[in-house]
Amino acid sequence: MRMFNGFLTLSWRDILLAACIAFIIFSLIRFLQRVFGKQEQELGFTVKNMDMPDVYEKCKELFPIQNLTFHGKEFTRGMRVKIITMQKKIIEGELVGINQVNLICIRTHNQIIAHQIEKIEEIKVLE
Numbered sequence: 001m002r003m004f005n006g007f008l009t010l011s012w013r014d015i016l017l018a019a020c021i022a023f024i025i026f027s028l029i030r031f032l033q034r035v036f037g038k039q040e041q042e043l044g045f046t047v048k049n050m051d052m053p054d055v056y057e058k059c060k061e062l063f064p065i066q067n068l069t070f071h072g073k074e075f076t077r078g079m080r081v082k083i084i085t086m087q088k089k090i091i092e093g094e095l096v097g098i099n100q101v102n103l104i105c106i107r108t109h110n111q112i113i114a115h116q117i118e119k120i121e122e123i124k125v126l127e
Contacts, residue, residue, distance in 0.1 A: 056096070059112055063097030063105040070123045080126035081106065086119045092126060 066077040075095055083091040093108035102117045
């Protein structure tokens, strides 16, 4: 109750001054986060250009299982496939492989995509 009475004695100028000081402190903290935060992010993230054959070999290591059986059909590494996901997205590309946690890897003309087998509706062979 005593603290509440203390707030009642403040004038509108006191409240405005406190709000301005809080805004200045907040802005200063945000500025310092931007200045010093960027250096930490830049150090932790590096972009490495790799050749497509190197990426493909790495994907074969990460997805070592070469054969996939899906709805009774057999698919093997290197086959051109068309995948329709549960979200009705279509992925066309080369089957790279499968891993132990049921992720399938497909190489398109400009991407390498990993997708959960459980979220695939249909797989067809392209000719």
